[in-house]
Amino acid sequence: MAEKVELIVDQAGLRLDKYLAERIDLSRSRIKDLAQAGQVLVNGKKTKVSYKVEAGDQIEVNILPLEPLDLEPENIPLDIVYEDDDVIVVNKPQGMVVHPAAGHPNHTLVNALLYHTRDLADSPEGFRPGIVHRIDKDTSGLLMVAKNAKARESLEAQLAQKSNKRIYLAIVHGNFAEKSGTVDAPIARNPRDRKQMAVVENGKNAVTHFKVLEQYPGYSLIECQLETGRTHQIRVHMAYIGHPLAGDPLYGPRKTLPGHGQFLHAQTLGFEQPTTGQWLEFSVEPPEIFQKTVASLREKMK
16 A cells, blocks of 8 residues: 655755655655656646755655565574574674665575574565564674564564663774763754764654773774664764764774674673563674674784
8 A cells, every 4th residue: 555645845946856855764766766657746746856846845755565575585594592482583694684675685684584484473564574673784693583473562562662672782983081871862864865874853762872891092892772773873873972883884984993894793682572571681792703803902902
């Protein structure tokens, strides 16, 4: 079923696709596809995305559902930390995408999970069965996966109520005067760059607590605990306070530590078992490149 979005232009002079991309969660290419399909109307008429909007223009966008992705089970090794009838806890390697999407139709964690088990909770979108939360492709570490509808409902409720535990390790640029702190700053898509998220005044509430574990020349090892779970939250928040993650291609400097993306690892995950209510908590060590980088930084302190 198509989703209808209606807007009245409040900022004249922008291209139609740019104006819409800043206000609804769609890429400019997706908006162009919808416009070419006649699903973007300005003042009741089909309009090209190059049109410069005027104040008071009435825009209607019918967001047609994407064609469903063909989810194929793939025999990809999984590091399963825990499994019962309701949940799977998996240690995702750096470099693996969590679920299929445009540009990543296969070789994802979901494809691997489908090979491992037929018991994964349905998802509203269809392309991410079992997935209740995500971590970025180049972030490693723990994810909880729902095997049935009851488990999905329980795990999603725990995320919404902030009753679960998610602790990350990160290597960031710079040193801290304080030993701990909290970043409370709303996050939304960056209006100037659709590939990025940013601290935006009217964004969604986002809170990250951090603790400084070790400091080295030019870098620090920190622990971050999520209170909320916005896209790229730790990466955006740490860059916002002047300590971008080492290796971060989106939010960090070019001169950084060698690696394969941001040095961010989901180390600890805790939640209530959906059926028994028992508290489950798991921790895993960061990948080898993360550990070797920390060891190398420690050597420089000697």
